[in-house]
Amino acid sequence: MGFEWVGDEVMAKGVAERRFDLTRATRCVPGLLWRPAEPAEPAHPAPLVLLGHGGSSHKRQDYIVAMARRLVRHHGIAAAAIDGPVHGYRRHDTNADDPVGADFARLWNDDPTMTDEMVADWRATLDALQAPTALGPGPVGWWGLSMGTILGLPLIAAEPRISVAVLGLWGLTGPTRERLAQDAASVRCPVLFLTQWDDELCPRDRAFELFSALGSQDKRLHASPGGHVEVPLEEFRASERFLAASLGASTDR
Amino acid sequence: MGFEWVGDEVMAKGVAERRFDLTRATRCVPGLLWRPAEPAEPAHPAPLVLLGHGGSSHKRQDYIVAMARRLVRHHGIAAAAIDGPVHGYRRHDTNADDPVGADFARLWNDDPTMTDEMVADWRATLDALQAPTALGPGPVGWWGLSMGTILGLPLIAAEPRISVAVLGLWGLTGPTRERLAQDAASVRCPVLFLTQWDDELCPRDRAFELFSALGSQDKRLHASPGGHVEVPLEEFRASERFLAASLGASTDR
Numbered sequence: 001m002g003f004e005w006v007g008d009e010v011m012a013k014g015v016a017e018r019r020f021d022l023t024r025a026t027r028c029v030p031g032l033l034w035r036p037a038e039p040a041e042p043a044h045p046a047p048l049v050l051l052g053h054g055g056s057s058h059k060r061q062d063y064i065v066a067m068a069r070r071l072v073r074h075h076g077i078a079a080a081a082i083d084g085p086v087h088g089y090r091r092h093d094t095n096a097d098d099p100v101g102a103d104f105a106r107l108w109n110d111d112p113t114m115t116d117e118m119v120a121d122w123r124a125t126l127d128a129l130q131a132p133t134a135l136g137p138g139p140v141g142w143w144g145l146s147m148g149t150i151l152g153l154p155l156i157a158a159e160p161r162i163s164v165a166v167l168g169l170w171g172l173t174g175p176t177r178e179r180l181a182q183d184a185a186s187v188r189c190p191v192l193f194l195t196q197w198d199d200e201l202c203p204r205d206r207a208f209e210l211f212s213a214l215g216s217q218d219k220r221l222h223a224s225p226g227g228h229v230e231v232p233l234e235e236f237r238a239s240e241r242f243l244a245a246s247l248g249a250s251t252d253r
Numbered sequence: 254m255g256f257e258w259v260g261d262e263v264m265a266k267g268v269a270e271r272r273f274d275l276t277r278a279t280r281c282v283p284g285l286l287w288r289p290a291e292p293a294e295p296a297h298p299a300p301l302v303l304l305g306h307g308g309s310s311h312k313r314q315d316y317i318v319a320m321a322r323r324l325v326r327h328h329g330i331a332a333a334a335i336d337g338p339v340h341g342y343r344r345h346d347t348n349a350d351d352p353v354g355a356d357f358a359r360l361w362n363d364d365p366t367m368t369d370e371m372v373a374d375w376r377a378t379l380d381a382l383q384a385p386t387a388l389g390p391g392p393v394g395w396w397g398l399s400m401g402t403i404l405g406l407p408l409i410a411a412e413p414r415i416s417v418a419v420l421g422l423w424g425l426t427g428p429t430r431e432r433l434a435q436d437a438a439s440v441r442c443p444v445l446f447l448t449q450w451d452d453e454l455c456p457r458d459r460a461f462e463l464f465s466a467l468g469s470q471d472k473r474l475h476a477s478p479g480g481h482v483e484v485p486l487e488e489f490r491a492s493e494r495f496l497a498a499s500l501g502a503s504t505d506r
Contacts, residue, residue, distance in 0.1 A: 221476040
């Protein structure tokens with residue numbers, strides 16, 4: 001495994017953002033780290049939230065950057081994102097004319113290793129970011145909706161370092177629904193689960209089944225009117241508060 | 254209509270609590286008002302939240318007092334509660350051996366005027382509390398779960414002064430389900446709707462139907478694991494924040 005920073009750290013309003021490339025066997029996984037401009041004391045490493053972007057999106061989508069910056073600024077929590085399979089910089093140039101969603105759907109249907117490979121990408125990213133030369137081993141949370149739940153829930157089930165998660169906009173449906181049901185049952189960390197009442201990509205009853213299947217005692221579901229991409233700002237704020245409270249960060253700086 | 258204070262105001266940690274009796278025709282409606290020890294400027298009357306207690310409970314149940322005191326202390330919001338039909342001081346002595354719940358169920362089934370009478374009790378209470386000699390005409394919210402929704406939702410539908418509401422722990426079920434469906438459709442104010450995933454008194458699908466039926470564009474549902482009386486502290490806190498933000502009160506004093 002290799003890890004290297006790409007380019008310089010960019011500072012904006014107290015937030016340091018830096019690109020990195022992780023290499024795992026023959027894969028290159030491009031990522032971003034956001035952290036407080038003032039590094040934490042080595043004895044108290046900053047908490048870290050891993051941000052899983054949605055389908056047809058990428059590691060630097062507006063809502064990912066906004067979540068990352070608010071976590072850093074308001075709560076002193078670092079954040080990281082990597083591109084998902086066939087998304088962002090991991091898109092094959094030869095497929096440039098196809099919609100990303102169609103490429104992902106094909107992979108999701110045809111490649112049974114996709115979930116495990118993405119879980120391994122995230123775990124290797126976490127190893128690298130928790131090294132003493134990066135953030136150090138602080139507490140870790142997950143935030144990911146839709147594809148960020150399809151690929152994030154298996155990560156949470158596999159990764160004991162993740163102690164809190166925000167999930168949602170998906171349910172027990174799609175090619176990996178059985179895997180999701182199994183992984184959900186083994187989750188034990190506190191979960192905030194977000195759903196959209198009129199979600200056209202995942203009917204709410206399927207989302208409710210996934211919420212029910214979660215093994216966590218400490219879980220809650222928030223539902224808002226509207227479609228798949230209409231998650232209100234209020235639930236991004238609720239995500240922040242929930243992650244910050246659970247990761248022991250300041251709830252409002 | 255008559256209104257009179259009963260006994261002296263009692264002060265505790267910045268909260269003034271006082272009993273009142275409202276008389277409407279031949280009914281006596283006993284109530285409580287909690288308000289900041291420091292009265293508001295007449296030009297800016299304190300917001301007021303009406304608290305509807307649950308079945309078998311009463312106007313001074315622990316969770317009602319706790320909500321009232323936190324609203325006053327943390328947000329500068331006054332709060333009021335009155336005893337529901339056959340509850341608290343409105344219990345008939347002759348029924349002392351029967352459980353309150355059985356009395357209420359009988360009334361709910363047999364007396365089609367019950368809801369309208371309770372709505373009229375609350376509206377008369379609000380008139381009295383918004384008089385210049387009491388709080389004055391500030392913004393008004395509602396908080397009431399279970400019986401507090403069975404009787405509160407019709408109040409919200411009837412009362413334009415109520416501009417925000419927390420409801421929940423009930424659904425489209427029970428003797429007044431058709432009335433509730435009609436009233437829900439005419440609600441327009443922002444609503445936070447609380448449900449318990451394993452509610453043994455109201456199946457969650459019936460609660461989801463009531464949430465769906467609410468005419469408000471601005472609504473959200475929070476679901477927590479556990480039974481009817483296991484609403485977690487987190488949702489009382491979410492109620493507070495929601496009411497305070499909507500009533501323009503300070504979000505944290």
